[in-house]
Ligand SMILES: Nc1ncnc2c1ncn2[C@@H]1O[C@H](COP(=O)(O)OP(=O)(O)OP(=O)(O)O)[C@@H](O)[C@H]1O
């Protein structure tokens with residue numbers, strides 16, 4: 671059996687307490703294996719961001735377990751979670767989240783600074799990651815000197831530089847035009863083809879269609895979980 675990168679068992683998330691308590695996730699079981707490419711889709715308010723925050727170790731479940739690469743993170747403190755995030759997860763956000771005053775390579779090396787990697791190696795790895803996303807000639811450009819698509823590619827390079835077990839992308843094309851979206855999606859495809867586990871949270875059905883498995887959530891529960899490779903699914907059009 672191949673190792674699971676993500677294993678959620680009976681995960682619940684409740685916001686607030688008492689009369690105002692709201693259960694945003696109501697018993698989610700989800701296993702994602704190494705090398706999978708999964709899209710999580712669902713209507714507004716269904717719990718996608720809540721799930722993303724849990725998967726990304728930005729928050730912990732109210733009940734249930736989360737094993738990330740075999741490590742139980744459900745009961746960790748904020749400091750422990752920060753360490754796991756940096757070590758295991760590469761993030762790509764809708765709003766790029768790049769530091770405007772820093773050149774591309776400085777943005778990309780940042781996770782390595784937190785990981786305590788020596789300076790010379792950081793630069794080398796940051797430049798290699800930028801080359802990998804096709805920005806080898808832009809390493810000294812600041813975000814403001816690049817297009818949205820290029821900025822998102824810098825963010826992908828930053829997500830890759832630590833060689834994380836999981837690349838987690840939250841609406842990665844939400845702020846891009848269709849051409850740049852296609853570039854970023856092609857990049858995620860390429861990463862997955864190279865063996866990286868990719869989870870994309872999205873509203874965009876074109877983005878979901880590129881993944882090999884679609885997990886649909888509704889009212890805090892998984893209501894459908896289907897492989898989408900090679901026409902196995904007769905998805906309604
Ligand atoms: N901090 C919070 N306190 C109370 N309720 C919350 C909080 N965050 C989210 N919720 C509620 O939990 C439910 C799920 O929210 P979530 O943000 O996960 O949905 P979503 O699927 O990401 O929606 P969207 O597609 O609009 O981004 C919603 O009903 C929302 O109102």
Ligand SMILES: [Mg+2]
Nearest residue numbers: 715718719720
């Ligand atoms: Mg959301």
